Every structure is written in structure tokens, then in C-alpha cells.
Amino acid sequence: MPQKDPCQKQACAIQKCLQANKYMESMCEDVIKEMRRCCERHAENSNCCSGFKNSKPTENKTNK
Template sequence: MRASKNVKEPCKKEACDIQACLTKNNFNSQRCLKVIELLQTCCEKLDYNSTHCASVSGLLKMNVNSKKSTLGNKA
């Protein structure tokens, strides 16, 4: 039964990992970029068709914008 529940809730583990990381790091998203990227990868694989992707879409967008800024500064 658990396996079917996981299928019904794709990306849940990644979303929970982000929440745990943010809580541990006083909600500093810069310290949780690796777990944010894992959720982003999961969401991209599912074309963002997961409730867990919708709930953190703002955080994912911030991460993408942060990467673009960093890449722009290196040029």
C-alpha cells in the first residue's frame, strides 16, 4: 500500500526534505539549494503535475533566478 501512496504523491520526499532543511537553517534558502534542486528536478520530470511542486513554485522560481544572477555575475 505504501508504494501506491508514494506514486499518488510524487515529489513528497523532496518537498519534506526542503522543509526540514529550511527549518534547520532558519529559513535561509541559500543553505538548502541542493535539496531545492532535487525537488526542481523531480517537478520537471513530472511537468510540475504534483501538489508538492505547486506549493513551492515560488521557492523554485527564486532558485532559478538566483542561478541566473550568479551565472550573469561570472560573465
Template sequence: MPVTDPCKAFACKIQACLKENKFQEPACKDVIEEMRECCRKWNDKSFVCGGIDTKGKPQDKSGHY
């Protein structure tokens, strides 16, 4: 049985959000932060977290660091 990537759903949400918002990252900041949170937890078990910066300070809901 294949192992499921714990953060894959978040990666798909980011792609959908970016497409829906004409690839404007600021419009997807909450979804991107959810992905970072997942990667902080599952980085060693998630293939999709390979390029995600998990060392940065989490954003608050206003987008500030």
C-alpha cells in the same frame, strides 16, 4: 489505496533543511534543486509542485545558473 505524491519527500527535505539552517535558503540550494528536478519530471502528477518554478535553468553545484 491513496496515490502517493512522487515529490512529497523532497518537499519534506526542504522543510527540514530550512528549519535546520534557520530558514536561510542558500544553505538548502541543493535540496531545492532536487525538488525542481522532481517537479520537472512529475509536475502533472504532484500536488506539492504547484508553486515550484520548473522553467528556470537548473543550478550547477556552485549555485550558478
């Protein structure tokens, strides 16, 4: 039996959060951070991490 992906739970949580929040990433920052943490620990053993960017998102800073 194939081994379960160690970051599958976090990947599914991201998809669920994005769907529930009309794909607004800013509403899912906590679950995205959890995915990053998982990928830092398990990137070599996780297919889910292969498509997940390791870089932190750039912040849009505007001066008003």
C-alpha cells in the same frame, strides 16, 4: 488508497533543511535543486509542485 505524491520526499527535505538552517535558502540549494528536478519530471502528478516555482532564483550580484 491515494497515490503518494512523487515529490513529497523532496518537499519534506526542503522544509527540514530550512528549519535546520533558520530559513536561509542559500543553505538548502542542493535540496531545492532536487525538488526542481522532481517537478520537471512529475509536475502534472504532484501536488507539491503546484506551489513550487519553476523559475530559477535570481542571483544577487553586487560589485564591491
